[in-house]
Amino acid sequence: MVDRPKKPSALSATPGLAPQAQVNISHSNSRVSAVLPTGEAIEILLYGATIISWKDATGAEKLWLSEKAVLDGTKAVRGGIPLVFPVFGTAPDHAATSALPQHGFARTSRWEFLGKSTSESSGSKDGGDSSVKLDFGLSSSNLSDASKKAWPYQFGLIYSVTLGKDGLTTSMVVRNEGEAAWEFQVLMHSYLKIDDISAISITGLESSSYTDKVTDPISTTTSPSGPLTITGKTDRVYTPAGGANAPVTVSEGGKKKFTIGRDNLNEVVVWNPWVDAKSMADFAPAEGYKNMICVEAGAVKGWQKLEAGETWEGGQVISTAN
Ligand code: TA6
Numbered sequence: 231m232v233d234r235p236k237k238p239s240a241l242s243a244t245p246g247l248a249p250q251a252q253v254n255i256s257h258s259n260s261r262v263s264a265v266l267p268t269g270e271a272i273e274i275l276l277y278g279a280t281i282i283s284w285k286d287a288t289g290a291e292k293l294w295l296s297e298k299a300v301l302d303g304t305k306a307v308r309g310g311i312p313l314v315f316p317v318f319g320t321a322p323d324h325a326a327t328s329a330l331p332q333h334g335f336a337r338t339s340r341w342e343f344l345g346k347s348t349s350e351s352s353g354s355k356d357g358g359d360s361s362v363k364l365d366f367g368l369s370s371s372n373l374s375d376a377s378k379k380a381w382p383y384q385f386g387l388i389y390s391v392t393l394g395k396d397g398l399t400t401s402m403v404v405r406n407e408g409e410a411a412w413e414f415q416v417l418m419h420s421y422l423k424i425d426d427i428s429a430i431s432i433t434g435l436e437s438s439s440y441t442d443k444v445t446d447p448i449s450t451t452t453s454p455s456g457p458l459t460i461t462g463k464t465d466r467v468y469t470p471a472g473g474a475n476a477p478v479t480v481s482e483g484g485k486k487k488f489t490i491g492r493d494n495l496n497e498v499v500v501w502n503p504w505v506d507a508k509s510m511a512d513f514a515p516a517e518g519y520k521n522m523i524c525v526e527a528g529a530v531k532g533w534q535k536l537e538a539g540e541t542w543e544g545g546q547v548i549s550t551a552n
Contacts, residue, residue, distance in 0.1 A: 249358035251393075253346045260303065262343050264393055267358035272393045277303035278337035279366040279389045281311040284398050292398075292488075292550055294423040294522035298514035303340065308512040309421045309522075311400060312337040313389065316381060316414035318499075318530035326412060329380040333419070336387065339373055341366040344388070361394035369407065384408030390545075401493070401545025406536035413535045417499065417528025418546055422480060422488055427502060427520045431457035434478035434490075435498060440468040441531075457481075460523065463504035467497055469531060480525060486551040492527045494544035499526035 249267030256263065263273045269287040274280065282301065284292045295309035306312055315336035317327040327334070344365040368387040370378065384407040392399040400418050424430055435458050441450045443465040453468070470476050474496045480488040492498070501524040507513040527546040534542050 251346070251348050251359040251362035253362060253364070255343065262364055264346070264362045264364060266360070266362060266393060266395065268360075268395050270393055270395060272364075272391065272398070274364065274366070274391060275301065275303070275307065276341050276343060276366070277301075278307060278312055278339065279341040279368070279391075280307045280313070280337060281391060281398075281400070282307060283310070284393070286550055287395070291423055292548075294421040294518070296512055296514050296518065298512045300512055305512065306333070306337045308510070311421070312419045313402075314415070314417035314419055314526075314528065314530075315387065315402075315404070316385075316412075316416070318415040318417050318528060321415075324413075324533070326383075327381060327414075330377075331380075333417075334415075335373060335377040335381070336368060337419075339368055339377065341368045341389070342372065361392055363390055363392040365390050383410065383412040385412070385414075397547055397549035399545060399547045401543065403541055403543050404534070404536065405541040406538055409538050411535060411537045413533035414542075415528065415530045415533060416544065417495075417497075417526050417530050419499075419524060419526045420490075420546075420548065421522050421524050422548075424480070424482055424487065424521055424523055426482065427460050427523065429483045430523055431459050431481050431484075432478060432500065432523075432525065433457045433481070434472065434476055435468045435470055435500070438468050438471040440466045442466050458500065460500075460502050463506055464500055464502045466500045467530060468500065469497055478525060478527075480523060488525070489549045489551070490525055490527055491547040491549065492544075493546070494542075495527040495529050495546060497528050497530045499528060499530065500524065501526065 252265045265271045271285045273283040299308045313336040314333040317334045321327045344367045348359040348362045366389045386405040386407045388403040390401045436455050478490045507519040508516040
């Protein structure tokens with residue numbers, strides 16, 4: 231195993247035992263962090279189960295986080311991977327969710343850390359952990375009175391975050407714990423860190439229907455057969471022609487940077503606020519829009535309906551090109 235100066239001392243202090251993932255709870259029980267023996271690392275706020283940092287084995291940060299992101303649990307985090315549930319955006323015409331704030335309550339509720347599980351690598355000779363899965367839960371009982379009032383349904387969410395040597399997997403199980411059917415939307419609002427927005431091209435969204443929220447009025451059209459480049463404010467909800475499992479790839483300067491694999495998430499939202507970032511109090515630096523692109527896997531067109539006791543599952547795998 232390649233030795234690195236930054237390797238957590240605990241790893242070298244456990245003779246005989248294959249190197250294990252280190253999982254810690256910190257900041258007065260408000261954050262969970264994990265480090266693999268190979269150096270990959272992640273940090274998650276229990277507030278919103280928001281991933282605020284994901285680093286590869288070299289320590290390179292893969293997610294964009296605003297320098298003015300509020301991390302004390304008083305405001306949705308600007309950056310990382312906030313969670314959107316049970317509504318994407320706002321839905322004034324959808325009675326059951328019309329009273330909810332933008333993107334629902336999942337990203338502004340305190341989740342419970344349910345625990346970790348690891349899997350040993352089959353490949354490396356020392357058999358160290360090759361991934362660690364962290365599970366988080368949110369249910370009706372965790373909600374504020376305001377959220378319960380706005381959306382009075384019995385539900386349970388299990389959000390699993392798996393840090394691996396080759397990428398990051400985030401998956402959600404949604405369960406109707408009540409007697410009445412209800413509908414939801416869900417999305418993983420990933421802020422991907424890039425060097426230069428002008429060098430970005432996105433594939434996997436060709437010849438696909440998309441709703442453009444920048445046009446006035448909002449319009450729905452079909453994308454061209456070539457890659458998407460970002461040359462201004464972009465806020466689009468794609469239904470990729472390749473289906474709910476077709477990958478979307480973000481390349482920079484012609485080199486693959488991220489590939490987002492999807493499971494049961496029909497839509498992909500692409501967002502960059504461009505110069506509008508200057509008017510967003512928690513978006514810093516203002517020029518930071520040049521260093522981020524949101525590529526968000528979700529089920530946000532129409533509604534997923536769950537009858538009493540039914541469950542829904544979906545997720546994404548973000549692979550990085552090393
Ligand atoms: O990412 C799509 C989007 O719905 C955009 O329209 C923009 O509002 C963005 O989410 C950020 O939303 P937020 O509520 O986090 O400011």
